[in-house]
Amino acid sequence: MYEKVPKWKEECGIYGVYSPTEDVSEMTYLGLFALQHRGQESAGIALTDGDWIDVKKGMGLVSEVFREQLPRLDNAKIAIGHVRYATTGFSLAANAQPLRVNYAGGALALAHNGDLTNAALIRRDLESKGTVFQTTIDTEVFVHLIARSQKPSVEERILEAVSVVRGAFCLSIMTEDKLIGVRDPQGFRPLCIGRTPDGGWVLSSETCALDVNGAEFVRDVLPGEMVVMDSDGLKSYRFSNGKDVASCIFEYIYFARPDSIIDGQSVHAARFEMGRVLARESGFRGDVVISVPDSGTTAATGFSYEAGIPFAEGLIKNRYIGRTFIQPTQKQRDAAVKLKLSPVRSVVAGKSVIMVDDSIVRGTTSGKIVRLLRNAGAREIHVCISSPPITDPCYYGIDTSVRKELISATKSVDEICSFIGADSLHFISIDGLRQCVSALNPDHMCYACFNNKYPVPEEDAELDEDDKIILERRQIAQREREL
C-alpha cells in the first residue's frame, strides 16, 4: 500500500504566486530557494498562462533541478512550487511534487506539506472503486478526491476533499486562473500569505521566503481555512471552528528557519527562550557555551545570556556539506560527523563545556560530537537539549524513526548520558517549552512526540495484516537500498 520512510526528516516546503504582471516562475524559484531547508530530495514548479499548466520537477536541490532553465510560458500568471522530504512514498522522481492533473473541471496542480493519517485507507477505498494511482505519496488522494467530486466549483470540490482527509496538510493549489491555499484544522504546519510589489499574492510555508521576492507579509492562513486568490482578490472559506488547533512545537525547536515568524511567534525568539529555560532548569555551569551548528545556535546564545557564561564557536560546520550527504559505505558514514563538524581546540581544550543541541533522536550525533570534543581536550562536557526526550513517532509530516529506534523510548536520561559519553545531560521539560512560545496559546500546540497525546489518531494503523506486511516489506527494501 504505502511506504513510510523510517528516518528523522525535515518536511516539505510549499510556495505559490499569483501575479499577472510579474515573473511568477522566477519568484517561485527564489521562494523555493529560501525554503530549501524544509526539503532537499526533490523540487518542482508548475505554472500557467491561463490555458495550460506546465510542470518541471526532478530529484535534487532547487539549484540542481533548475540548473538549465526555469519552466517558461508566455504570459504566465500563476505558479506553485514544492521542495520535498519524503514522508510517505519513497524519495523518487515519480513522487516529486507538484502533482498535475486534468479532470472534468479543468486542470490543476497541487503541492503538499504534511502527512495524512488516513491516506492509506482512502487509497484502498478508491482503488477498490477502480481509481488508478500514479505515485505512492499520500498527497495523491487529494487530486482523486477533487476530481471525483460532483460539486460544480473547484472551491467546493476542494472543501469536499478536505472533509474526508485527516492529519497534516498545507496545500498550495493552482488552477488555470486561481491560486488556492489550504491549512488543516490543527494547523500542524505553517502557511502564510504575502503581497507582491505589484499587488499580486504569495503563499509560502514560511515568512522567510516572502522577503526574497520583496513581498510583504499579510497574515497566516488560519487553521481550517482555505484562501482563494484570483482576479477578484482574496476570498476566505473556513472549514473548521478553530477549536482543534495543535500546531507543531517542533517547527519552533528545529524545522523552521529562525528568521521566520509563524502564527505571530518569532522562531528566533522561541529558540532563544528555550536556551534561557535550559540554563535555569539544568543549573549547569561551566567555562563556555557552545552549540551544534546551525540548528542549536540560537538556543545556545539564549543559554549563554541567561547563565552569564560566554558563548563561543566550539564546533565549525563545513558549509559545503549538504544535508543530503550520501553515505553509501560504513567508512563514509563513520566519517560523516567528522566531515560535517570539527572542534575548535582553543575554545574547548581544558574547559568545562556546555554543549547545546536541539534534539537527540537515535543518539548518534551527540555521541560522536562528545567524542570529538573529548579528543580536542574538553575537560567536562555537559549536554543540554532544547527539546524534551522524543519518545513517540510523528504522523504529521516528520518521520521520526519507528519507536524502537528512538533512544528516549528505550533508555532513561541517565542511560542516554552514559551512551553518549557526556558528564551530564539535560532535556528541556514540556512545561519549560510551553513558556517559550509566549505569543501562542501553549494548549493549542502538538507535543505528541514527547507525550504520546496525539491530536489526530493514526487511522492508517487500522490497516489489516496483509497491508501491514506489504508496508513492512517496503520499509525493509527501502532501508536496504539506503545502506
Ligand SMILES: O=P(O)(O)OC[C@H]1O[C@H](OP(=O)(O)OP(=O)(O)O)[C@H](O)[C@@H]1O
Ligand atoms: O540523535 P540523532 O539521531 O543523531 O539526531 C539528532 C540530530 O539530528 C539533527 O541534526 P542533523 O544532523 O540531521 O542536521 P542539521 O542539524 O544540520 O540539520 C538534530 O539537529 C540533531 O543534531
Ligand SMILES: NC(=O)CC[C@H](N)C(=O)O
Ligand atoms: N514532508 C512532507 O511534508 C511530505 C509531503 C508528502 N507526505 C510527501 O511525502 O510527499
Ligand code: SF4
Ligand atoms: S508529533 Fe512532534 S513533530 Fe509531529 S507535529 Fe506533533 S510536535 Fe510536531
Ligand SMILES: [Mg+2]
Ligand atoms: Mg543537528
